[in-house]
Amino acid sequence: MSISENIRKIKSGLPPEVTLVAISKTYPKEALLEAYEAGQRVFGENKVQEMTQKWEELPKDIEWHMVGKVQRNKVKYMAPYVHLIHAVDSIKLLKEIEKEAAKNERVIKCLLQIKIAEEDTKNGITLDEAKEALDSAEYKSMNHVKIVGLMGMATLTEDEAKVRKEFSYLKTCFDGLKETHPAFEVLSMGMSGDYRTALECGSNMVRIGSAIFGERNYN
Numbered sequence: 001m002s003i004s005e006n007i008r009k010i011k012s013g014l015p016p017e018v019t020l021v022a023i024s025k026t027y028p029k030e031a032l033l034e035a036y037e038a039g040q041r042v043f044g045e046n047k048v049q050e051m052t053q054k055w056e057e058l059p060k061d062i063e064w065h066m067v068g069k070v071q072r073n074k075v076k077y078m079a080p081y082v083h084l085i086h087a088v089d090s091i092k093l094l095k096e097i098e099k100e101a102a103k104n105e106r107v108i109k110c111l112l113q114i115k116i117a118e119e120d121t122k123n124g125i126t127l128d129e130a131k132e133a134l135d136s137a138e139y140k141s142m143n144h145v146k147i148v149g150l151m152g153m154a155t156l157t158e159d160e161a162k163v164r165k166e167f168s169y170l171k172t173c174f175d176g177l178k179e180t181h182p183a184f185e186v187l188s189m190g191m192s193g194d195y196r197t198a199l200e201c202g203s204n205m206v207r208i209g210s211a212i213f214g215e216r217n218y219n
């Protein structure tokens with residue numbers, strides 16, 4: 001199937017309130033343009049440099065999401081345009097985003113990445129650390145970053161019950177924090193292999209790469 005057919009097929013299975021982020025890392029800009037022509041306007045990348053190059057070359061009404069781990073010294077390159085940073089995992093990183101967003105006179109939306117998988121290769125913080133960050137005087141003094149929700153990655157496994165348990169836990173974290181943080185609106189969970197389960201667990205933003213663009217050669 002073509003990229004545009006994949007997008008139409010995936011979109012037709014998503015409730016209207018769910019945002020599809022097309023994860024375009026490693027794919028050439030021609031592939032992104034094909035998705036764009038099929039109506040896709042939200043793209044996600046995991047490397048700042050690659051995203052910035054694509055931002056420069058592609059139509060300006062695209063919404064760019066950074067879904068990968070962010071090095072603090074790279075924040076400045078995306079601060080002028082990034083729409084949502086999914087994987088914030090420290091106050092240090094938030095401070096850097098605050099600084100660069102201020103320089104650009106912008107408010108940058110962020111998600112906190114919660115560690116929900118057992119494997120230690122997965123990044124993220126605990127629920128307690130997320131609470132601590134949200135309630136810190138430091139975060140409260142920031143006027144150019146806004147934490148609008150949570151992101152998580154489930155264990156890569158065929159064991160659907162395990163994936164469901166991890167996503168359900170993240171939804172519980174989200175609902176709990178939303179009670180005291182009304183800005184919470186985004187729950188980013190679900191990729192090509194597990195987004196249907198994520199939707200059943202309450203996701204409202206799915207990050208789908210290979211099911212749209214085909215298999216990647218590298219990560």
Ligand SMILES: *Cc1c(COP(=O)(O)O)cnc(C)c1O
Pocket residue numbers: 023025046067068190191192193207208209210211
């Ligand atoms: C690559 C990536 C995805 C998309 O993965 P697919 O399995 O290709 O859908 C989603 N989220 C993050 C953080 C990624 O790095």
